[in-house]
């Protein structure tokens with residue numbers, strides 16, 4: 525188990541017998557931890573190491589020792605065992621957001637495997653701050669689905685209230701107001717679907733994963749989205765289907781009581797939710813997606 529946080533003291537040393545003094549560690553380190561002086565690599569202990577490990581990864585001589593990143597825990601790979609680009613693109617194209625699940629349960633070990641895979645993503649300041657709450661009890665998933673519908677329906681009633689409407693329009697501006705009112709319609713539609721016996725939030729998925737971070741992590745949401753996309757791609761490769769559920773996060777962000785019911789560790793906030801399960805249907809082709817515009821330069 526690797527634990528890295530701001531309180532962890534780092535200790536780096538260089539094996540002088542192995543070090544060639546090539547200076548690669550000096551160049552790749554973002555924090556100026558390494559310096560060449562008198563043809564020796566010096567470690568600046570007063571600088572803050574973010575434990576990104578670029579120094580270790582780029583040292584072809586294996587000369588750098590880091591107490592937080594032991595060499596025997598560093599994954600090894602070579603050019604030969606990298607997937608081909610076409611294989612990766614096929615994976616990207618064939619992953620879809622799934623909402624029809626079979627009744628087959630998802631093994632706990634698979635969920636743990638996916639979370640282990642979620643670690644290999646960039647994170648702001650290498651904080652690696654994302655942890656996961658897993659809901660895999662039907663009663664709990666049903667409960668949060670019902671509550672999400674209630675919270676969002678409550679929001680839609682406020683947004684549709686003729687007394688508030690003009691104020692909301694002024695505060696949000698014309699464009700954002702239109703978008704918000706569109707959401708309000710979809711929130712009340714969720715309520716109708718729920719009353720008709722559907723689960724319009726989690727689609728009766730057997731598992732819901734909630735990525736959370738300490739609330740003071742500046743880019744906690746971005747970190748969580750990266751981690752969850754690794755999960756979604758790897759899940760697809762394992763024959764599982766997934767879907768990001770923004771509605772749940774909107775409800776949690778708008779209702780402190782509901783958020784508290786997740787019983788996340790103190791100071792943590794939910795950042796992303798994904799549902800997971802075995803897909804009921806196979807997909808036989810991809811579909812075209814919008815071609816992004818490319819603007820070269822600012823002229």
Ligand SMILES: Cc1cc2nc3c(=O)[nH]c(=O)nc-3n(C[C@H](O)[C@H](O)[C@H](O)COP(=O)(O)O)c2cc1C
Pocket residue numbers: 619620621622623767768769770771772
């Ligand atoms: C930020 C974000 C929030 C989303 N929230 C929901 C949601 O609340 N409910 C839902 O059914 N799908 C949700 N989705 C899934 C999108 O609807 C889906 O990605 C989109 O339709 C494209 O389909 P694809 O992923 O199969 O290509 C969300 C996706 C993203 C990226």
